[in-house]
Amino acid sequence: MSMPTPTADPLPYFVRGANDDFSRDGQPGDNAQTRASVKLKGEAIARFDALLHEIHPDAARVDPDRLQHLMSWLLSLPATRAHDVLDRRLRRLEGLRAMLDDSDWDTSDAIRARVLKLLDYVDRDDDLIADHEPMLGLLDDVLLIELAWPAFSAEAEEYRDFCTYRDDEHPVGSGESQRHAWVRDRLAEIALWQHHARVNDSQYAHSGDPPLLFRVG
Structure with a gap:
């Protein structure tokens, strides 16, 4: 993908079809049996897609087949790697939260509004995938971060560099x-x-x- 993503390794949302099988290392495999058991309602996906495009109007559409594929992919990973996939993206979200709270940084009104919409969704329990679902409960939060990231990636990277400068140069x-x-x-x-x-x-x-x-x- 050419669009910016919160980590160097984008989620495999665009790269394979929804019917692929996966081996334990997250690559396609003939014998993998992992399948996501969470069933998503069409209206819930539509609401998720609408929110995504409020935050980032040029984002890709949320496709149910690709979303099901992504859930299967995450469940196919070893637990430590799956948690790492989620945690690294959620840490970038915490960076955005810190950016809004930092009195030394002048976040624009437009960026602030977008980030607040993102944070409001992630802080809810009744979102596209219920947070209590094992492993998958945070996947919709992470996917929203991933697909909406281009809307504030430039400012997020500038803020990270500013924080590095502030820590080093005082x-x-x-x-x-x-x-x-x-x-x-x-x-x-x-x-x-x-x-x-x-x-x-x-x-x-x-x-x-x-x-x-x-x-x-």
Whole structure:
């Protein structure tokens, strides 16, 4: 997928058909018997899809077959890996929550509204898949994070970099002053990198063309 995702390994929502079997390592296999037992109602999927497109209007549509496929895939994984799939995406959600609560960061009104809709869904128990369902209870939350991520990925990555800068450099002053220092120093780093790239691609002196080793005719 070309769209940004919360982790480096996207969920296999787009890559295989809904009827694939899976082996224990999450790859297709002839003998896998794992199938998701949760049955989803069409109207519930429609509400989930509508919310997704309120948050990210350009998101892919929520397809029932792909969703069933994704549930089967998650259940086919070893428990530790399945929990890791869920936990890493939920940690990115906590990063968004922290971004909204950080007085040093100026989240735009549009991004704040989108993130709040996402958080409101995840904090509910009566969502597309009931949270008490073993392993699958958080999958709809994680899928919403995954498909809606492009709506706020740029600001989320900028905020992560700002937090890294703030922890490393300890800028002083108000939040606005700290953000100005972050932008100034990052631009200086980019300018230095560009300078080094130009130097590496150039020659300090031109000594003329090399002499010919052979003369013909």
